[in-house]
Amino acid sequence: MASISSSGQISVVNSEFCLAYPVDIIIKKKLFSLSKKKYAVTNADGDLFLNVTENFFGVHRRRYLSDTDGNTFLTLQECIMTMHSRWEVFMGDSTExxxxxxxVKSHSMFQSNTEYDVFMATNSEESGCCDFKIYENEIYAGNTKNNLIAQMNDQGSFMNTEYLVNVYPNVDLVFIVALVVIFEEIKHGGTSNSEGIFELANIVLS
Structure with a gap:
């Protein structure tokens, strides 16, 4: 459940991830890796503090967001058989x-990958306003584009996917990382490491 304190602190995963000052983080996607590590998350100085790993097998595509000691904070799972591009996020390593x-789901199934709605589990009906919104490269609290809480800057190239993310003061860092990872997975189809390796092999052999 999202918590907004009287001081404006926005805590979704844990209040300890909310810092009182703006923070720049770098989220870099690993391409064609033989390991399960999918993304590396560093601070502006290049110090690693979060990893995102993937599952190689299974019906659902999953991403696991953990610290450098392997403690899983969140499990990100793609939903299948849905009209919208949709991911669900769970605490820890369980999908109960x-x-x-x-x-997180696309705002409209007829729209390009520019706008996504975020609904907290407590907003299960999803019939009213969303709790957060992703629009293009910006993340907002609430259902409008009035309360900006983070910005994504795509610094990637042909062979490199990298985001410089500016997280506003008192906003949950881990929550923002999860949103950026889902945004990237939907935007580029979420090709897994194993799929990427097969694609590369086909290019080399063709």
Whole structure:
């Protein structure tokens, strides 16, 4: 459940991830890796503090967001058989319903990948306003584009996917990282490491 304190602190995963000053982080996607590591998250000085790993097998595509000691904070799971591009995010490494924290889905199934709605688990009906919104490269609290809480700057190239993310003061860092990872997975189809390796092999052999 999202918590907004009287001081304006926005805590979704844990209040300890909310810093009182703006923070720049770098989220870099690993391409064609033989390991399960999918993304590396560093601070502006290049110090690693979060990893995002993937599952190689299974019906659902999953991403696991953990610290450098391997402690899993969140499990990100793609939903299948849905009209919208949709991911669900769970606390820890379990995908039981009682661990559901929030969901992300495209604003419209007829729209390009520019706008996504974020619903907390407590907003299960999803019939009213969303709790957070991703629009292009900006993340907002609430259902409008009035309360900006983070900005993504795509610094990638042909062979490199990298985002410089500016997280506003008192906003949950881990929550923002999860949103950026889902944004990237939907935007580029979420090709897994194993799929990428097969694609590269086909290019080399063709």
């Amino acid at each position: 319903d009682n661990n559901l924290l929030f969901s």
